[in-house]
Amino acid sequence: MAATPSVCDFGWQAQPFALPATDGKTYTLDDLKDDNGLLVMFICNHCPYVLAVLDKIVRDASDLKTLGVGVAAICSNDPQAYPADNFDNMRKMALDHAFPFPYLHDADQSVARAYDAACTPDFFGFNGDLGLQYRGRLDATRVNREAPDLRRDLYEAMKQVAETGKGPAEQIPSMGCSIKWKAA
Template identity: 70%
Template sequence: MPVTPPICDFGWPAPAFSLPAIDGRKVSLCDVKGEKGTLVMFICNHCPYVLAVMDRIIRDAKELQTLGVGVVAISANDATAYPADSFENMQKMAEERQFPFPYLYDESQEVARAYDAACTPDFFGFDAQGGLQYRGRLDASTKQAGPDDLRRDLFEAMKQVALTGKGPQEQIPSMGCSIKWKES
């Protein structure tokens, strides 16, 4: 059953993090922060919602980076229960797809909890000062990519943040598979 995250809490401060990247580095929020804003995405390797739009995520990330928006992706799924989401498989996917952004592993799931991430994909768009301005969908795609001419909600919202510092008042939540939490 698909999960939808809560609506945008404008101005909510981005929680700091320092996580291992697939290239062996430790990457922090400060390392990825963009001059005009920052996009933090919670994704994973196995979710059909993510896989359906991965090419669009990559396209939008590249274009947002040219506008001064920093971009990072984080996987927080329980890789023991979902081996497709293992660190090794994250490395393979990022290499195959040529991710233009760091792909980080939140093995403890502490960062996902700090962000209150609900699903994959879950997008958090912050302004240059680190205040939340967007918590919405990539576009109207679901488990299948929609038509190529769909409105690019995430891209348009983050472009607006880059240009004005403010996200759109009207936002449609993302939809996807739930974060695969470890059993306590």
């Protein structure tokens, strides 16, 4: 079922975390941020919305790093109910797609809850002070319907954040599969 996150809460402060990554390291928020900001993405392995833009996520992450923006991806889905999203499969996806960013596992889903993540993909773009400045879509790509010359909404917004510390006033929310929460 498709889900849409809420609009950007400008200035909301990134919540600290320490999560294991597919590269065998544990990363904190401070490890990931760079001088001009941080992009935190909630993604997963099986979501068709993520898979439709995965190559663009990798491209934009590489391009953002050159602008001094740190990048990380987090998988918070319940791996018992969705085995495609388990840690071994996360590791395989990161290797197969040569992720230029850490792919983190939020096993207890506490980080997704702290960020109020709604869907995959869900993008949180922070400035150098870790204040939220972007919570929008990657671009206008939709599952099974792509145009090669789409405006790079996420990249352009984060470029603006890197240059000015402020995100665009107008943002179009991302759309994707809902986070797969563990049963209570």
